[in-house]
Amino acid sequence: MGDIVAVTGNEACAQAFKQINPDVCAAYPITPATDLMQRFSSFVNDGKVDTELVLVESEHSAMSACIGAAAAGGRVATATSSQGLALMWEMLYIAAGTRLPIIMPLVNRALSAPLNIHGDHSDGMGARDTGWIQLYSENAQEAYDNTIQAFRIAEHLDIRVPAMVCMDGFIVSHSIERVEYIDDADVKKFVGEFQAVNPLLDMDKPKSYGPLILTDMYHEYKRAQHEVMTKVPNIVREVAADFEKMTGRKYDLFETYRLDDAEIAVVVMSSAAGTTKDIIDQYREKGIKVGLLKPRMFRPFPFLEIAEALQHLKAIAVLDRADSFGGYGPLFSEITGAVMSMNSKPAVINKIFGLGGRDYLPDQAEQVLDELVTIAKTGKVETIKEYIGVRE
């Protein structure tokens, strides 16, 4: 059993990095992820890890150096937020397309303009099509646990896909919470030795990375990438099962809360799930059958599994901490996509909340649940997409 500590999400992830001891980290500072790599830099300079730290001049170069390092044949990690992820965008596709298992905590933050440093999911949602695995974390414990599991998942020889571990900027990255650490030796054993696949540094067997592929085969390469993603859910579950054996903490593709006998439910990711669970408890005491589904793995999105979990419901509210302007919220689009495969068709509404760090307060959850109660009764949806928590 490891130490029980009071730490921030960033500190917990830095601890996970320390325990995993990546061969190379390349990073560039950006709020609110800065603190994570800053703490890790102390581990490097105090000789606590063997990592070569490459302190680059931009996030674009951070991901480029990670790509070079990962192709070279070793374990690689970085971290970023918001504009940093946006600047990396081009390289995210290349990391995934080259099948390099780079691990990146993404401390979710709003995107400019206007400039805002606080938490929302705009950055992560903008990168949803890049071919990275995305795991979202509710709190510091999950951010720590997901980071450790992400290395095992991404480096699995059947997939070799990069992974982002997301946590809400400031709300989780900078709040001090109770976290159970795992013993160094157990983390090391759990993650295992890095196995290089076609390393560039194998000087006796030269490889060329990054070819030009035109109309004749590009389509096939992309289908292969799609097929690899279909293997991810089972691996995520396998790794979660091993993780549970080690820690007793249970993880899956998503978490459900009082959902089995629920008639109405909220689907929401990350820290807002905690607040929502509290309000659900209050409504349950009033005899209202409400539950929650919290996606953990947003990419690949477990459509069928989620559809199965939601199929008995009358009404669902999907809460998005990001918007696709002129479209529905990104999580809503996925959930309605999942609903397509269901025999029953529940009413689904979309609430956009908490942008740029706007607090998600209990009364917002109550407002959503009250609306769901009405929809379940009347079967009528007034407005499909709406912003909540807005100062009018």
Added chain:
Amino acid sequence: MTTKPLRLRELAKGDERISHGHRMCSGCGAPIVVKQVLMATDYPIVASNATGCLEVSTCIQEYTAWKIPWIHSAFENAAATISGVEAMYRSLVKQGKLEDRNVKFVAFGGDGGTYDIGFQSLSGAMERGHDMMYICYDNGAYMNTGIQRSSATPFGANTTTCPAGDVIPGKLQQRKDMTKIMAAHGIPYVAQASPSSWMDLMKKVQKAFEIKGPKFLNVISPCNRGWRSRTDDAIALSKLAVETCYWPLYEIENGVTRVTIKPKEKKPLVDFLKPQGRFKHMFSPENAGMLTQAQEYVDAQWNQLLKEAAAGEADKAE
């Protein structure tokens, strides 16, 4: 490992580390430059490549012309990418996970990928002090995308984005002096070379590989498509670039400048411009001033270089 003797007969027998059969245009300077660089040494080499002519023509789908480990990831990041490879090498060697075989790390980029879009990534990698050599093959425009102006395009040149029009006669700005900018990073070795002076180029490569830390080599690389010149003129034109002092051959080692090949007789710049269709409009009577301006700029740059080289000589004498 000792420095390989640069005897033509021996070199011709050696293994080529970039194979024939690649799809660069006939008469292109870039593969000649790469061949000379790789031939100059027996050290094991890992190379990165910016997106561009060299990259798209040497590694297409299941075929590669590279007999050394090679990586391309994007356009603006050949330096950052190889810096990651080099960092991993250091890490694995330090941890005893990989045998130290004195591997050398090289990045290749065209002028677009070096002077323009890759400038920040290159500057960062040089400042961080990676043990790597960056080699720019400078053909003076975005040739891969169809001859667009870059900050390396010489004054007056006709390109597809600065065409010689009725009002604006080609590029109105002088080129960026990238070699001096790299020297200003205070890195241990910076040099300019030309494939026409192959011995000079290879000696510079050999010298650079013996120096720990970041190195930068800028090599002129004629492009007959963009320069509107004959396909068999690459070596003749790069020679004229040196002889007119448009492309002086020099090195800056630990801040000390040395001209490595000084033309016996400095030829007029028009000798270099005339065979190239991209400068054709400069020879019409109304543009005579452009020729003067181009010549004056080359003279000024050359005189400045001689001054810097003289200062280097004086330092050595002391």
